[in-house]
Amino acid sequence: MNKKILLKLEKELIKAAKLQDNYDLSTINLIAPASPTPLKYFFNTVLRHNAIAEGLLGHRPYAGAEGFNIIEDITCKLACSIFNADHANVQPHSVSQANQAVYQGLLENGDRILAMKFSDGGHLTHGLKINFSGRFFNFDFYGVGGDGLLDYKSIEKQAIQFKPRMIICGASSYPRTINFKKLASISKKVGAYLVADLSHPAGFVATGKFPAPFPSCDVVTLTLDKTMLGPHGGIILCKDSLSAQIDKGVHPGVQSSVPLRRIYEMANCLLDVSKPWFKNYISRLSKNMEAFEKVFSKYPGLMISNGTDTHLMVLNTYKVFGLTGKDAEALLEGVGILTNRQVTPGETFKPYIAGGIRLGGSWITARGFNKQETIAIAQIIVNLLSNPQDLIVQQKAKTKMLKMTFKIRKNDVWSEEVIN
Ligand SMILES: Cc1ncc(COP(=O)(O)O)c(C=O)c1O
Missing domain, CATH: 3.90.1150.10 (Aspartate Aminotransferase, domain 1)
Known part of the structure; x- marks a missing residue:
């Protein structure tokens, strides 16, 4: 590309960013997953280098990961403490990837999963045919009743008939709380893992305004950028007994290098979430x-x-x-x-x-x-x-x-x- 075109693209890029910034400041944003993440998380001056490493905490095939390990360890500890989990993996680049890692870690291709219908609130990664989830696993779906609420009796019936290895709850557009205890008893009855994708209500869970997923759920996935005013990314929380499978599901399962800067931003957000103002x-x-x-x-x-x-x-x-x-x-x-x-x-x-x-x-x-x-x-x-x-x-x-x-x-x- 010649110099003139490069210069033109550079100018257009800045102009487009300003256009978007101006739009963001002159509109009322009611998009449910949108929240203005504090710039302070992005402009930290401590981590100046784009350090790179892959692998799990304490088992990295890379030199120079001492600070890396401590940062990741603190972030995991904060996440476990806020959500009352035994184990955390904070490496996934997004919740789609976190969900992928959970399936990869706990299931075999073709296994049965019972999840919420897309029209009733479920997410793309909960079994849509056009997504990896629907391509590689065998899904059946539950929905809401005429009142728009989860009907636990019919979920139980469906689970007994379908015999899934995993039941997924949590949604993109279901506005109500979830009875994790009822779902746990259904999961137990049919021998399925209970996984909650709490991407949306995470901030409510963190402050006790939404039922606590643990100890009812086996695994929880979430992000900090929807209701926790934090950076984008995925977190997987699980019971101790599943920690090795979940970690393997992330790496080498679906991910290679670790997003260190983002994990550092996550840690700062989790510190803030633990303060009264949140x-x-x-x-x-x-x-x-x-x-x-x-x-x-x-x-x-x-x-x-x-x-x-x-x-x-x-x-x-x-x-x-x-x-x-x-x-x-x-x-x-x-x-x-x-x-x-x-x-x-x-x-x-x-x-x-x-x-x-x-x-x-x-x-x-x-x-x-x-x-x-x-x-x-x-x-x-x-x-x-x-x-x-x-x-x-x-x-x-x-x-x-x-x-x-x-x-x-x-x-x-x-x-x-x-x-x-
Ligand atoms: C319930 C649920 N799970 C997963 C995701 C995917 O999250 P990400 O965009 O971080 O991949 C979303 C996105 O909005 C979601 O609503």
């Missing part, structure tokens, strides 16, 4: 979700399962407003509110269209928004969804949203004062 943040987040519930409950059938116990909820926009998720998402984005289209239980549309939207409160809470402001956002949302063709409603909403984003620009730099 509990305060999660309780503010719950209050903001109650504010959403208050407004949306005026529209019967809008909220799947009638509300939420966590940071996310799913709105059935097609049922209540005749708008597909794709159209609702575009309408809201038009006034500066970001959500994502979402399939809903009993879905008739393809996932790219979907019958609903998913929204969450992590990002606005971390940006300092309170209950009154959340109510105002919710009212704008229902007003827009009820009047999708009304340009005056849209213009008014746009102006209001822009005013609200002033606070985001003011609170641009993350700080504990804003969070509290």
